[in-house]
Amino acid sequence: MAGRGRGSASGNSRAFAVAVLLCAAALLASAPAAEAGMTYIVGDGAGWTRHLETWWLAGKTFRAGDVLVFNYDKEKHNVAWVSKGGYKRCIVSPRDRSPVFTTGRDSVTLPRGTHYFICAMPGHCAAGMKLAVTAY
Template identity: 55%
Template structure:
């Protein structure tokens, strides 16, 4: 009986080790992207920059922009859809450095420019990270 239990345990350990080898390490897979490439954080990025890219949790997006005219707001889906910065929300964060790095969470990540009219003129980005 003890021998049978040992073989089952060994098979389980071997299976777990194989699974660990097949899954990529989060740090090894993380990439850094400059949002908008040379154009930076600007309008229409969902149609001009986002296409064909696959993002993963842990990837970093760097938003470069003129901080005198723009900002970067991370927010939830409702704020994104409404182009509205929530007054009080644990999901929102406003950044104004002109060179902001954001690590993507698994799932949907939403960004807008909070300056009046900018989001409604398509200065926004929704990124799904796997």
């Protein structure tokens, strides 16, 4: 009898453990999945170009974790992630340690906040090749 009781208790323990695992799996399966960020091609088919703020940003809401992909001719353009002051003055300040991307196909994952991008080639930013994006 004693042996039978131990075996029975062991069986109950296994059954309980399996039930707990099944419940945990069900809870995980029903939990909302963490959303992956959206990927946006800056300028869509036109690519990284001038006056994007007047037409490309319309209707878009960015979230932290979204990815901006900048496509451009690397012989003619670049993308500098600058401060608000750099954006307003169209400069890349060494003091800000602004990253400047030059591959022609650069991806940037947005943290929460407002982010400023310019083309640092002479005259391009002043001609409207810049973009300010706020990620919520």
